[in-house]
Amino acid sequence: MAVSKRTKLAVLARDNYVCVIAGLNCVGVATVVDHRANRGSGGSTVLDAPENLIACCPLCNGGKEDADGAYRAELVARGIRNATTAVEHMTTIGAITTGKGWAY
Ligand SMILES: [Zn+2]
Numbered sequence: 001m002a003v004s005k006r007t008k009l010a011v012l013a014r015d016n017y018v019c020v021i022a023g024l025n026c027v028g029v030a031t032v033v034d035h036r037a038n039r040g041s042g043g044s045t046v047l048d049a050p051e052n053l054i055a056c057c058p059l060c061n062g063g064k065e066d067a068d069g070a071y072r073a074e075l076v077a078r079g080i081r082n083a084t085t086a087v088e089h090m091t092t093i094g095a096i097t098t099g100k101g102w103a104y
Helices: 005-014 058-065 069-077 083-092
Strands: 032-035 053-056
Touching: 005 032, 005 053, 032 058, 053 058
Parallel strands: none
Antiparallel strands: 032 053
16 A cells, blocks of 8 residues: 555654654655555555654665665664564554554
8 A cells, every 4th residue: 555645745744854764964855755664574554654654865765775784773773674673663652552454
C-alpha cells in the first residue's frame, strides 16, 4: 500500500521538512517520506502509519538503502534502519498494541 499524500504531507510537516536521516548535517530539503523499517521487513499496512515514517531528502533516502559499516550502525542507533528498533519504538508509542499486523 502506498503512503497517502495526506500522510506524506503530515509527516513532512511533523518533521519540519528536515531530513531525519542526516539530521542537521543534511543540506537537502526533505521532500519524501520513508519507512523507519524497510517495507520488506514487515509487509503490513501498519508500516505506513505516520509513526513509522520519517521525512527525508531523496539523496539520503537513496544512501540509506546502501548503508553499511559505521553509517549503518549510526542509523540503527537512531532507530532508522533496523526493523527491530522500529518495532520497539512503535510499541513504545503505542502504534503496536496487539502484536498483530506485523509479520516477521
Ligand atoms: Zn538528507
